Amino acid sequence: MKITTIDRRWIFLFILIGVGLPLMLPLGFKLEVTPNVQTVYNLIESTPENKVVLLSFDYDPASKPELHPMAFGIIKHAIDRKQKVACLALWPMGSQMVDDVYQNLKKEMPDIEYGRNFINLGYKAGGIVTIQAMGKNLKNVFPSDANGTPITNYSILNSIHTLKDFAWICSFSAGTPGLKEWIMVAKDKYNIPVTGGTTAVSTPGFLPYLNDQNQLTGLLGGLKNAAEYEFLIQRKGTATAGMDAQSVAHIIIIAFIVLGNVAFFVSKKRKKD
Amino acid sequence: MNHILPLIITFLAGLLMIVSEFIPHKPFERIVSELEIWFMIISGFAIILGQLSLIKMNVLKIQYKSENWKYCVVTLISFFIMLIAGLLWGTQNQGGIIGSGESLIQSIGSKPFDYIFDNIYQHLMASMFSLLAFFIASAAYRAFIARTLESSLLLISAIFVMLGNTSIGTSLTSFLPENLNFLHLPTISAFIMDYPNLAGQRAIMIGAGLGIIGSSLRIILGIERSWLGGKK
């Protein structure tokens, strides 16, 4: 088999083994916390107790490996800091993601109680228009929670009438609608601090929002930043467990890129000769 | 001529949204609040329209025995099983037509709708997207060649960012002293992300933003009519 014509199925096999082995045999590489992740952590640390915060689950199971650990980390941190967490979804499957996080967190945190310091408002369509409507009257958009119970039955949202009553907003975003729409409406129109977690694909596109005007207050981008956040809150989750595999996979891909380039230049030289 | 009324509605809706931004008082505030709720409700119907289209398309494929029509039967069967499960027993949070399915929850652990979602759908979706990991490796080997200056820059920046984003990158250059910290892989990666990448992304963002403003204006003023099926 020539180096220039490797069957792609061998590449697939290399990747599968390269990612699978470190999961079973961890290598224990160290993590360094980056400034954007530290900023998110500081935002939650500096929020006073009993403040209500809003988390928007704008993703589906396809992005679960990257965004779920972030959601776990941030909700756990907020509840540990005695903040009250309201969750909603702008993607249909986001509501199920909220339930999944809540059911799993209940096992770790006896402190979490539905209706007192946690609520799932459910899913609404409409994207940016719906966010703008929430800015004027939250209860018009969410008359009931995801279970169909009127939200006036729960004490957690007694002091909340519009988006402006939330201390900060966090969007876990895999696309549109998502973090960009929250920045445009919640931050740029209503001046509410907005932070977020995104899949690594969209992270470079959100970096311009980390500027002097604080359009975005910190950003968790991809599995690495999720692992850094787990490190900060001292929780060993799936993101941390995946970092070794991530490192090895990147090395394999870089090796294939170098191999591809060597093969190209060797065959180019041969053609010239 | 018969498109005049929709164009007028588009113009008025767009104008109302813009005017209410600058005059956030009655009556504009009230009208726009109502309009936003209507938008959400009509969007819900638009989603239902998508599902009806899917059913229609699959039924037509089966009717005319198009290529791979047998797989369309699978689509429709799985659609109706999930729909009936959701309507009859409801979801995790909501009851259905015949109740909340407590006996089913006791037997299988969750409602049928949630069972299918948790044990079939989630895995299908996650697996579908995980295929991309394999394809990106294959594509990187075949297509990522440094033929020109531009592609070389792309390659170099990609390699630095990939190394800097991993724990291996941190470990590879962790031996460097403080005064050579600028050669630390995560530092190089952070510099690339915070400065040249940010500049490029910002240029794209401003350019795209101007494009969206232009097309929004064209839609509001009725110059852009492709959503009505082209200029008529």
Add this chain to the structure above:
Amino acid sequence: MIQFWTMLGLWLGALSTLAIWSFLYKDNPFYKIAEQIFVGVSAAYWLIYTIYNILIPNLFSKILTDPLANWIYFIPGILGIMMLLRIIPKFEKLSFYPLSLLIGTTAGISLLRFLKSDVLSQTTATMLNPFSSGNLAVIIGQFIIIIGTITGLVYFYFSKKHKGFIGYNARLGIIFLMISFGASFGYTVMARISLLIGRLQFLLGDCLNLIK
């Protein structure tokens, strides 16, 4: 009984994963069937959640509990039904009315929000004092931001030929854009690998108990 269904669920998850991954070897009927199940279940999921989360709380419960006080909600209800009529070619033109409302609203909001967030705020953020920091790397970086943003925008200006002074600026802009795309590729690789990690954590951990 629950244990049986939990075990069955794990098997279904593993089989679903392997059916999709069989495409990596060759396209085959198992993959095609799994793909069609995915499409069908996804469509039904969206439909159910739309009904329970949007139409019932925001429309039907309001109209059914107090139709006189909530008469105004009949209007979006009727517009919604007109939207559904798009599926019947004879009544397709009725869908233009609710569609015009959606498009006009979106266009109005987009114009304002993109102008503020993506144009004005980003332009303001580019107007930096590059010497504001004492750190040489930061000073160089801030110059890169200013020059890179301006030259990148010059590249996207296609109304004039890229010759002479504009040509040089556009060429410099491409360099910044290429570095940006390289960085995006690096992050895209990270994202895709993360998805594979998630799947393998399920297969090796939950199914085979090989991960501690």
